[in-house]
């Protein structure tokens with residue numbers, strides 16, 4: 669499979685995309701609540717059994733028509749880019765913990781409220797989830813700075829346990845060396861600095877070849 673598969677140009681207007689966001693966003697949000705309720709429920713057994721039947725009915729309804737491939741990245745003529753399946757920020761992905769990434773003065777930042785579904789050690793966020801957030805925000809900072817790449821190396825230093833609840837993640841590009849972008853980032857909670865990371869994002873060879881032929885994709 670090529671690195672460029674899953675990138676797709678689409679003809680939808682901004683209004684159509686907004687209408688889709690209004691349709692799918694609330695579904696994602698409801699399923700996210702369902703995930704939390706599934707982990708946290710202490711309901712009576714008959715309620716669990718009934719809930720399971722309802723969930724299976726909802727899944728069958730949604731599954732009655734499927735896309736032929738995962739969402740990928742869709743590019744519109746006006747430059748809008750959608751990665752709605754993305755595991756960290758996808759609008760259609762209920763396991764995606766981050767909502768919006770803001771970019772200001774070279775700093776990417778985002779907030780998430782990590783509930784019980786993200787637990788690792790008791791009461792703390794799973795270390796893999798911390799790395800997941802960092803990977804995305806560092807990659808986003810590189811992308812936003814116009815020097816995107818695939819994660820080649822991600823080094824995380826876990827300074828203290830990240831308590832479940834609100835977290836803030838930030839990142840910025842530190843330097844660029846040829847096709848490699850070095851980005852750095854942090855995770856904070858009310859307890860202070862919990863994790864730091866450095867990532868090396870490499871513009872893949874086949875994209876480099878394409879860019880050399882056609883100019884950098886917008």
Ligand SMILES: CCCCCCCC/C=C\CCCCCCCC(=O)SCCNC(=O)CCNC(=O)[C@H](O)C(C)(C)COP(=O)(O)OP(=O)(O)OC[C@H]1O[C@@H](n2cnc3c(N)ncnc32)[C@H](O)[C@@H]1OP(=O)(O)O
Nearest residue numbers: 803804807808811816817818819820821846868870872873
């Ligand atoms: C149509 C546009 C497409 C744009 C593409 C960018 C998309 C980003 C867009 C939006 C970002 C949004 C945010 C995303 C965040 C989440 C990202 C993820 O989850 S990514 C999934 C996990 N990562 C992988 O699956 C990578 C798997 N590995 C590979 O594909 C290759 O190994 C790759 C691309 C990392 C390198 O392969 P080579 O063939 O392009 O690289 P060579 O030509 O050998 O080396 C180039 C330079 O990079 C260094 N390098 C190579 N691999 C490295 C590595 N793993 N770590 C550090 N440096 C590495 C080399 O030493 C060399 O350095 P010297 O130029 O000589 O200084």
